[in-house]
Amino acid sequence: MSFFARLRWPSVRVRVAALSGVMVLGFAVIGGVFHAGRGDVERALDTQQIYNALAEKAYQFRVQADALKVTAREWTASRLAHHGQAFMDQHRALAAQLDQMNAAPGADLIAADIKALGLRSTALSEQAAALDKLYKQVGYQAEDGARGALLSTAASLEKLVRPLASGGEPDPLRLWAATLGMFNQEARARILIEDTILGAFEVEQGRFTRAVGRLGGDTAEAKPAILAAGEAYQAAFNTWAEVEKKVSGEGERLTGQFDLLVPALEQLLAKVRAEAQATNTHLIASQQHTFTLILWAMGGALALGLALTLLVGRSIALPLTRLQRAMQRLADGDASTEIPSTKESDEIGAMARTVLVFRDNARERERLTGSGREWPPWRRSAPARSAAPSAPSERPSTRFCPRSGRPRATSRRRQASSRARPIT
Numbered sequence: 001m002s003f004f005a006r007l008r009w010p011s012v013r014v015r016v017a018a019l020s021g022v023m024v025l026g027f028a029v030i031g032g033v034f035h036a037g038r039g040d041v042e043r044a045l046d047t048q049q050i051y052n053a054l055a056e057k058a059y060q061f062r063v064q065a066d067a068l069k070v071t072a073r074e075w076t077a078s079r080l081a082h083h084g085q086a087f088m089d090q091h092r093a094l095a096a097q098l099d100q101m102n103a104a105p106g107a108d109l110i111a112a113d114i115k116a117l118g119l120r121s122t123a124l125s126e127q128a129a130a131l132d133k134l135y136k137q138v139g140y141q142a143e144d145g146a147r148g149a150l151l152s153t154a155a156s157l158e159k160l161v162r163p164l165a166s167g168g169e170p171d172p173l174r175l176w177a178a179t180l181g182m183f184n185q186e187a188r189a190r191i192l193i194e195d196t197i198l199g200a201f202e203v204e205q206g207r208f209t210r211a212v213g214r215l216g217g218d219t220a221e222a223k224p225a226i227l228a229a230g231e232a233y234q235a236a237f238n239t240w241a242e243v244e245k246k247v248s249g250e251g252e253r254l255t256g257q258f259d260l261l262v263p264a265l266e267q268l269l270a271k272v273r274a275e276a277q278a279t280n281t282h283l284i285a286s287q288q289h290t291f292t293l294i295l296w297a298m299g300g301a302l303a304l305g306l307a308l309t310l311l312v313g314r315s316i317a318l319p320l321t322r323l324q325r326a327m328q329r330l331a332d333g334d335a336s337t338e339i340p341s342t343k344e345s346d347e348i349g350a351m352a353r354t355v356l357v358f359r360d361n362a363r364e365r366e367r368l369t370g371s372g373r374e375w376p377p378w379r380r381s382a383p384a385r386s387a388a389p390s391a392p393s394e395r396p397s398t399r400f401c402p403r404s405g406r407p408r409a410t411s412r413r414r415q416a417s418s419r420a421r422p423i424t
Contacts, residue, residue: 010346011345011346011347012316012346012347012348013347015312015315015316016312018308018312019305019308019309019312022301022304022305022308023301023305025301026297026298026300026301026302026304026305027301029297029300029301030294030297030298030301033290033293033294033297034290034294036290036293037286037289037290037291037293037294038290040286040289040290041283041286041287041290044279044282044283044286045283047106047279047282047283048276048279048280048282048283050104050105050106050279051106051109051272051275051276051279052276052279053104053105053106054101054104054105054106054107054109054110054272054275054276055269055272055273055276057097057100057101057104058101058110058265058268058269058272059269060097061094061097061098061101061117061265062265062269064090064093064094064097065094065258065261065262065265067090068087068090068091068094068258069258071083071086071087071090072087072128072254072255072258073255075087076131076251076254076255079135079138079140080140081135081140084128084132084135084140087128088128088132091121091124091125091128094121095121095125098114098117098118098121101114102114102118106275109271109272109275110268110271110272113264113267113268113271114268116264117261117264117265117268120257120260120261120264121261123257123260124254124257124258124261127250127253127254127257128254130250131247131250131251131254134243134246134247134250135247137243138240138243138244138247145243146236146239146240146243147240149236149239149240150186150233150236150237150239150240152236153229153232153233153235153236154183154186154233154236156229156232156233157179157226157229157230157232157233158179158183160222160225160226160229161175161176161179161226162176164176164215164219164222169217169219171211171214171215171216171219172215172219174207174211174214175208175211175212175214175215175226177207177211178204178207178208178210178211179208179230181203181204181207181208182201182204182205182208182233182234182237184204185197185200185201185204186201186237188200189201189237189241189244193241193244193245193248198241201237205230205234208230209227209230212226212227212230316348319340319341319344319348319352320348322340322341323339323340323341323348323351323352323355326338326339326340326355327355330355330358330359330362335359335362335363335366336363337359339352339353339355339356339359340352342356
């Protein structure tokens with residue numbers, strides 16, 4: 001029974017230690033919750049940083065693609081070699097940025113979109129290479145390629161026809177007018193290649209051929225050279241026009257490649273932004289969950305600590321209060337008072353049992369003093385002396401035997417008479 005009683009009512013030190021242990025346990029639980037929540041928050045934060053970095057790379061790729069599109073427009077409009085070189089350099093940077101995005105953490109989410117962008121980027125590069133080849137055929141400089149041949153043949157033809165028109169004769173003037181008509185259609189074709197312009201050039205070409213056939217007299221000797229120069233000019237124009245048609249088609253295809261690149265890029269950006277938003281939401285939820293768990297842990301530890309404090313305080317304060325009241329009554333001379341908590345196995349029980357010894361001694365003393373025992377004749381004949389003895393030897397001495405606990409009354413006179421009694 002004492003074992004179960006000890007389990008039910010542990011010692012005061014155990015109760016105080018349990019109270020401290022509960023507080024320590026509460027801090028440990030809070031620390032554990034904080035550690036677990038911190039790990040969750042850190043993982044969510046790492047994921048958020050990964051997808052935010054990926055979204056930033058995708059956004060930079062979009063900016064680079066837009067800059068490349070602007071450069072492509074400048075290249076097709078100006079047909080300058082340095083614009084073409086700038087396009088190639090920017091495309092290489094775009095491809096390198098795509099490789100970096102493919103190697104970045106979290107790229108598995110957009111692997112298919114990156115692959116599609118890679119295919120579009122390759123097609124864009126191939127289209128740009130084909131357009132650059134055509135530009136080289138046309139000629140980046142005025143004296144290069146088909147354009148250089150066209151300008152050269154046009155200059156040769158003009159050198160032959162213009163002097164003939166200075167004489168004012170009708171046939172050379174008609175020939176010069178037909179030549180100027182071809183030059184005019186050529187100038188229009190440089191601005192925009194259209195079938196109507198090419199048809200108008202053929203009409204002027206026919207006028208030129210007929211005007212050459214009408215030449216006679218002094219201008220008849222220049223007729224074969226003019227005819228050969230006209231044919232060379234017409235062949236150069238046709239070659240140049242054919243290449244220009246290809247250039248126009250390739251330029252449109254290059255712009256079309258950008259139009260195909262944009263949807264794939266927008267889909268990639270939408271996925272990355274959605275995942276980044278989801279990770280941001282998860283991070284906020286993790287932080288709130290961790291904060292809620294910490295609050296619950298703190299509240300639980302506080303509530304348990306308060307409950308245990310009240311329980312421990314009550315289990316200590318109430319017995320001590322009862323024992324203090326009993327001791328006060330005992331000090332007031334009430335030897336009949338009951339001593340509480342004497343059966344407890346803790347420190348308060350030990351204190352109560354100690355007080356119980358004093359109460360029992362007080363009861364025994366009271367019993368002996370109130371039992372009506374015969375006093376000696378000298379005490380009865382001298383009440384005044386008994387009430388206030390004048391000599392220390394006549395004052396009775398009451399002591400308690402340490403073994404029996406019973407009082408004994410002796411006087412120094414009796415002790416002296418016993419010592420003076422002869423030994424027989």
